[in-house]
Amino acid sequence: MNKLNEIEGLNISENYLVSPFYVFFIICTMQVGIGILGFERYLVETAGFDAWISVLVAGGFLQVLVWVMYRLLQNGGGDIVHIHKQVFGKYIGGFLSLLFAIYALLLAFDVMITFIEVIKVWMFPGLQVWIFAFVMIGLVYYIVSGGFRVLTGIALISIVIGLPILLLKFFPIQAGHTMNIYPNIEHSPMQIMAAAKQSALSFLGLEFLLIFYPFIKDPHKSKKWAHFAVFYTTMLYFISVLVTFVYFSEEQLKQVVWGTISTWKIVEFPFIERFEYVGIAMWLYVILPNVCIGIWGATRVMKRVFPVKQIHFLRFTCISLFFPVALVAGRDPINAINNFIGTVGFYVLLYIPVLLLLKTITDKVRKRHEH
Amino acid sequence: MNIKWKFFVLLCILLLSAGCVPSKSVEENAIVQISGYDRGGDGGRIKGTVSIPQYGKSEKKTAASELYLTVDANSIKDVEKEIQKQSSKPISIGKLAVTLYSMELAEEGISDVIDVLSRDARLSRNMYLGVVDGQTQDLIENGYTQDETTSKHLQGLIENNIHHNFPSTSLHEFLYAYYAIGMDPYLPILAQKESFVEISGIGFFKKGKLVTTLSDAKVFTFKMMKENFTRGMQDLPFQEGTIMLDNIGSTVDYKLTGTNENPGLEINVKLKSEVNEMVGVEEKPSPQLAEEMEDAFVDYFKTNADEMIELFKKEGIDPLGLGHFAKTRTRHFDEKRWEDLYPDMDIQFDVDVEITEYGIFS
Numbered sequence: 008m009n010k011l012n013e014i015e016g017l018n019i020s021e022n023y024l025v026s027p028f029y030v031f032f033i034i035c036t037m038q039v040g041i042g043i044l045g046f047e048r049y050l051v052e053t054a055g056f057d058a059w060i061s062v063l064v065a066g067g068f069l070q071v072l073v074w075v076m077y078r079l080l081q082n083g084g085g086d087i088v089h090i091h092k093q094v095f096g097k098y099i100g101g102f103l104s105l106l107f108a109i110y111a112l113l114l115a116f117d118v119m120i121t122f123i124e125v126i127k128v129w130m131f132p133g134l135q136v137w138i139f140a141f142v143m144i145g146l147v148y149y150i151v152s153g154g155f156r157v158l159t160g161i162a163l164i165s166i167v168i169g170l171p172i173l174l175l176k177f178f179p180i181q182a183g184h185t186m187n188i189y190p191n192i193e194h195s196p197m198q199i200m201a202a203a204k205q206s207a208l209s210f211l212g213l214e215f216l217l218i219f220y221p222f223i224k225d226p227h228k229s230k231k232w233a234h235f236a237v238f239y240t241t242m243l244y245f246i247s248v249l250v251t252f253v254y255f256s257e258e259q260l261k262q263v264v265w266g267t268i269s270t271w272k273i274v275e276f277p278f279i280e281r282f283e284y285v286g287i288a289m290w291l292y293v294i295l296p297n298v299c300i301g302i303w304g305a306t307r308v309m310k311r312v313f314p315v316k317q318i319h320f321l322r323f324t325c326i327s328l329f330f331p332v333a334l335v336a337g338r339d340p341i342n343a344i345n346n347f348i349g350t351v352g353f354y355v356l357l358y359i360p361v362l363l364l365l366k367t368i369t370d371k372v373r374k375r376h377e378h
Numbered sequence: 379m380n381i382k383w384k385f386f387v388l389l390c391i392l393l394l395s396a397g398c399v400p401s402k403s404v405e406e407n408a409i410v411q412i413s414g415y416d417r418g419g420d421g422g423r424i425k426g427t428v429s430i431p432q433y434g435k436s437e438k439k440t441a442a443s444e445l446y447l448t449v450d451a452n453s454i455k456d457v458e459k460e461i462q463k464q465s466s467k468p469i470s471i472g473k474l475a476v477t478l479y480s481m482e483l484a485e486e487g488i489s490d491v492i493d494v495l496s497r498d499a500r501l502s503r504n505m506y507l508g509v510v511d512g513q514t515q516d517l518i519e520n521g522y523t524q525d526e527t528t529s530k531h532l533q534g535l536i537e538n539n540i541h542h543n544f545p546s547t548s549l550h551e552f553l554y555a556y557y558a559i560g561m562d563p564y565l566p567i568l569a570q571k572e573s574f575v576e577i578s579g580i581g582f583f584k585k586g587k588l589v590t591t592l593s594d595a596k597v598f599t600f601k602m603m604k605e606n607f608t609r610g611m612q613d614l615p616f617q618e619g620t621i622m623l624d625n626i627g628s629t630v631d632y633k634l635t636g637t638n639e640n641p642g643l644e645i646n647v648k649l650k651s652e653v654n655e656m657v658g659v660e661e662k663p664s665p666q667l668a669e670e671m672e673d674a675f676v677d678y679f680k681t682n683a684d685e686m687i688e689l690f691k692k693e694g695i696d697p698l699g700l701g702h703f704a705k706t707r708t709r710h711f712d713e714k715r716w717e718d719l720y721p722d723m724d725i726q727f728d729v730d731v732e733i734t735e736y737g738i739f740s
Contacts, residue, residue: 128499129499138394141394142391142394145387145391146391149384149387182550182551184554184702186703186706187706189706189707190706190707190708190709193709193710255554256554256555256557256558256559256561256702257558257559258557258558258559259553259554259556259557259558262496262557269503272502272503273502273503273504273550275502275504280472280473280502281472281502
């Protein structure tokens with residue numbers, strides 16, 4: 008029997024669970040989203056062409072973080088709401104869980120507005136944002152109301168559809184100057200670490216494991232898949248960074264807002280002159296699970312805190328997300344929101360090891376009291 | 379939700395998505411494929427000329443016809459606006475393949491034009507830029523062939539030459555060099571002869587301003603110093619006649635020499651080639667003759683290259699990207715100091731010509 012089933016509220020019947028293998032897709036798809044389209048520029052501003060090291064450093068930290076999360080969850084945790092309750096008690100714990108839910112919503116919100124901005128700048132300047140937002144949120148509502156298994160399916164599709172886009176890296180490499188990344192490590196370790204922090208926004212997403220953990224069948228078996236997923240995204244980002252570095256000169260890249268989309272611009276096939284149109288359209292599938300899992304995670308946490316059905320929360324959040332998504336526009340506000348969420352996300356990631364520490368301490372104290 | 383409802387929702391989504399932006403069909407657009415800019419007269423700062431191919435409604439294939447529009451404007455975007463006034467169809471610039479600037483304009487600086495090109499998401503990065511010796515308006519409005527539009531013709535002209543004697547060029551490469559530290563961009567120079575147009579040389583830029591040019595005869599040497607390539611031809615007077623060298627593989631290698639305080643550079647070229655024309659050369663092909671020819675070519679390339687390097691030093695430009703190369707080989711590269719040292723830098727050029735074949739007739 009599943010040990011988690013003993014915890015109240017985490018009693019999930021087996022036909023809602025997913026195989027441990029799918030953790031790979033869920034974490035990957037959550038990590039790869041809107042950040043990869045334009046994160047190069049921010050890295051270059053801090054660490055120049057040494058920023059590829061930053062990506063690897065960030066990837067290394069995330070591996071540690073995965074270990075921390077499994078440690079946290081396996082010690083009879085279940086999910087973040089339960090852990091919060093154990094560590095901080097009902098009220099403070101509930102409040103912190105709600106903050107986590109708001110963070111998940113912000114993430115979904117950020118992905119949506121950034122993607123809509125990309126569509127407006129690159130394809131259709133005259134896009135009616137509210138219609139698009141309406142259709143997109145409708146789709147998200149439809150998927151999320153299908154439950155966690157449907158979300159997993161969407162995550163799988165997203166990864167499979169996103170894969171061929173990787174092949175396009177061939178074109179910029181062909182036109183590239185491979186010597187560009189030399190000499191290595193010209194920037195100070197502090198600058199490289201700062202750039203690693205900068206890449207946080209693009210790496211966000213794996214913390215959702217704290218929410219969907221109870222939905223994994225044989226959760227201890229999923230550990231290696233989570234590590235694989237983080238490794239895969241790190242490599243993906245590493246390759247993307249290297250390709251944009253050889254394609255652009257350093258000063259040029261500092262002025263390119265969306266590095267990865269700009270490298271698609273030279274892809275030309277006889278049947279299509281501008282590949283970025285196809286790329287951006289396909290990217291909808293890549294970001295769709297980000298929005299879905301973000302909203303699902305937020306509503307799931309709310310449901311665990313308050314005794315109300317998840318579907319009510321879902322309807323409420325979808326409606327309340329619609330207006331800000333339809334109204335926010337322009338490079339500057341969106342950039343500010345991106346930076347804000349990047350910073351918040353960075354602290355959320357930092358908070359997880361702290362939580363583990365607190366939990367270990369409270370467990371010890373409790374044990375001593377019992378004796 | 380039952381299945382009917384789901385179907386209904388899906389249908390709504392499909393219909394709504396299709397209605398998000400206004401659609402335009404190809405025939406109803408004026409597709410600009412080439413644009414040229416001259417210095418303006420009284421009407422504005424610059425004069426823009428575009429050509430728009432006209433597609434007939436009938437099925438039968440007719441000669442390619444084009445519509446030429448010329449306007450005076452104050453900025454590049456203004457040109458688009460002014461042209462819109464003269465056009466019966468909405469202007470679409472997504473297919474723009476060639477952009478030309480007159481020599482006058484290029485000498486004054488085309489930085490603001492470059493900014494527009496790099497900012498506009500609709501434009502291709504594979505677009506060709508060029509400098510026109512003369513007026514771009516005349517060059518564009520002079521039809522060249524019966525079955526090709528001017529834009530296709532010029533695009534083909536530059537593309538074909540990139541595969542032969544001319545070093546590779548495109549909007550992306552121009553921007554790369556324009557922004558890079560220790561590298562300056564160059565563009566082809568087009569000139570109109572009686573009824574055709576030809577690439578007559580190469581123009582070098584410094585911070586968006588055309589500073590010097592090089593004639594067509596020396597382009598081969600420049601390309602040899604700039605990149606590896608496998609085609610291209612170079613002629614040379616030899617004995618009483620002319621010999622023609624056919625490149626079958628040339629590789630170039632830069633090397634940083636000297637100390638950190640006093641850097642120098644070595645450019646080494648290895649050229650494998652065939653000689654396919656020996657007009658007026660009396661001797662039969664033999665190893666000795668090959669050696670003589672090789673020496674003649676080495677001399678020729680060396681003099682040319684040294685002259686070119688002197689020219690670059692004098693003008694303070696670096697189209698070869700030597701500074702860019704040095705930056706990748708030096709820790710804490712000091713751009714200012716490099717620029718100060720550049721005019722007096724010791725730059726050695728060495729070429730090794732190997733002639734392997736003489737064709738199928740001896």
